[in-house]
Amino acid sequence: MHEVTVTRKKQRWPSDALMKVMLGLPALAAAALLLLIVVFLVYEAWPVMTGRSGISLLDFFRSDGWYPLQEQFGMLPMVWASIAAALGAMLLAVPMGLACALFSQYLAPAWIKGLFNSMISLLAGIPSVVFGLWGLTVLVPLIGQWQPPGASLLAAVLILAMMTLPTVALTSRAALAATTPSLYQGAAMLGMSRHRILLGVLVPAARRGILGGVLLAIARALGETMAVLMVAGNVVQTPASLFDPIRVLTANIALEMAYAVDQHRSSLFVSGLLLMAMVAILAWLANRMSRSMAHG
């Protein structure tokens, strides 16, 4: 009969245990920060959320319009506007950003590659004010010539796409660059055509990184304030066409927070919470997709 002795795993290097703790603390601090922000938001939104001040949460979605000074807080048109603008921007930015990443990583000759990458990195850093200014003075009049008033959902979608494309392109490129070279070589050896290799092998291999980039981009699109405020028209209505002026939730907060008091202020924080909830759902979905991808 064998006696199985179980030895306790001894740490070979004590510094490893120390490091685990020292690195874990900042991670916890980061999570604690999030908790703090949520607590802050909920605290500010509380008076309205409990319905004590006379509005119930459902009123946000039922009221006729957003006239805070007349105690009407119908948020739904702005919710649709935020979603429409972000979605439209993603429809443009994700394929085009991915295309740029593929182009830069696999297609571009060396001299173009450097310039192209620098340009995309540069664009990632241009402030939203500058995008907004350009949008207001160049894009909006252009759209307006086609269909007044020009300041519209379309303008918001285009500007947001321009702003988020670098995010998708940069993270996708980094993800593609991190795939093992043998993948490409192996596929080429099999005689696969270029587009098959890129779309069928490399993009799936890099999908976790790409998905992370897309999530960052959506978060940016939903949370963008300044640029959309300058080009989207800021009229509270549910967009019926691409050319309708819209007001997104973030622009609403920016426009009204300065003078909002009591209920109105709490309502603005409720809209902030709503945005966070939307991103949280997306993040959770992405998390689940990413996990299932890890197995497949």
Add this chain to the structure above:
Amino acid sequence: MLDFCLRRLAILILSSGLVFAVQAESPRLTITGSSTVAPVISDIGKAFEQTNPGTRIDVQTGGSSRGIADAREGRADIGMVSRALNDNENDLAAYPFAMDGISIITHASNPVNALSRENTIAVFTGKITNWKALGGPDRPITVVNKAEGRSTLELFLAFFQLKNSDIRAQVVIGDNQQGIKTVAGNPGAIGYVSIGTAEFEAEYGTPIKLLPMAGIAPTTAHVADGSYPLSRQLNLVTAGPAGGLAAEFIAYARSASVNALIGEHFFVALSSAK
């Protein structure tokens, strides 16, 4: 690994050291409020610092309501407000130092040169939607309205006796310049902005045009002599009567020595009006 942590620690210590370093012992004034008034008060503050060396005037924005709230709660020494005080704000002392008018503007290419009061109301409430009904080209009207809470909007509504929910706007803007740029980029647009701003831009070549109000031409001169009907006071407010450095600054802002500065911002200095 260790030097990595040491480096981080050093950075933290250095930064906190800087925080506790040189705290200004010089007399300091904090002024917050309207973003319309902030640029001119910022300039006046700099001029004040030069004539009274050693003082510091810190100007922050946030809106007229922020100015009132901060002045009340003592977070700011002076609040900037771009309108006259309401009845429920009587606990504050208001010191007007300049005047500003509000003018209706359209695109320069628009042949319509004047609008009657009824037509103006009809346009802004959406009853007239095309310029051809007013003798202009066949082009849809783009109404540019200001966002809620702005004093410009409140004055406009009060003058035409409208409520904000009556207005049918195609574009809602935040600050004056956004209004100017929107109207300049759209031949069918109509909006309202501060007169001084509009005058400057029109002279500078921006394609906008100012429309007279009730027959009076919208010029800063007419605001100064009081004949222009839609004008407002720019106020500095304090909780209770101002004293000390705040009183000195307010007196300075209302004196004739800053008239040129105020004029550069296209407002009308009160000490030079009437």
Add this chain to the structure above:
Amino acid sequence: MADRFFLLTLWLIAGLVTLTFAWLLGDILIKGVPAISWEFLSQAPSRAGRQGGIWPILVSTVLILSVAICVALPLGLCSAIWLAEFTRRDGPLGRRIGLALDILAGVPSIVIGLFGYAFFSGFLGLGFSILSGGLTLACMMLPILVRTAESGLTAVPDEWRHAAAALGMRRGSVLWHVLLPAAAPAITAGLLLAVGRATAETAALIFTSGYVDRMPESLSDSGRALAVHIYDLSMNVTGGDQAAYGSALVLVTLIIVINLLANLLSLYWAKRKVTLA
């Protein structure tokens, strides 16, 4: 040929993107170059920024960015390393913190600005200060840094870790000599994205680091960031357009410089790589 078509499409899209951005950059250049001069870069603003220069504003911006990077980079790297190396990839704690960071990335910037105003400026008593602005920006930069650094680290093949363990290396050494250099491109990309986000931030900084355009004397002074200055000049100050575009041009140049520095850093780091091949 589907292959030709696909490759052509890639070229076309890259071309379209380049053209659009050239349009944007060209606009800034044309309208901004007339404003640039040595006085513009070295003097303080006067006449509400229409005249004079932007020197104190540049200083404030660099200070705010430095505070933000000094806080966010160590915190972010440590969190990413912890998430990637010391938690099981599918373990509950790692996943929850990962999710928390993703949600943090999604908080609208204006909400973080309000939080910064209430917490850093109000509760911690920092008032309108560069420190407060920097800390608020760090909140925004953190999730981007962690997310990209973490994907960079997890993309490093496990064989490298196993080989290092077989060699008896300490985990710290593995990290420093093998993993971090290998993940350097991803970390750099993340840093550039995060810094780009930070320099672009306007709404959050108006409430925290403030509007004062004087040269800051310490980190507890209020200082106007370049993006805030551009916003004020173009949206609030009459006749401020030219200075606004000039400032925008300077900001774009600043981004280029930061990009170059980050890429150099990445190259240096990658050179320290100890590879198996």
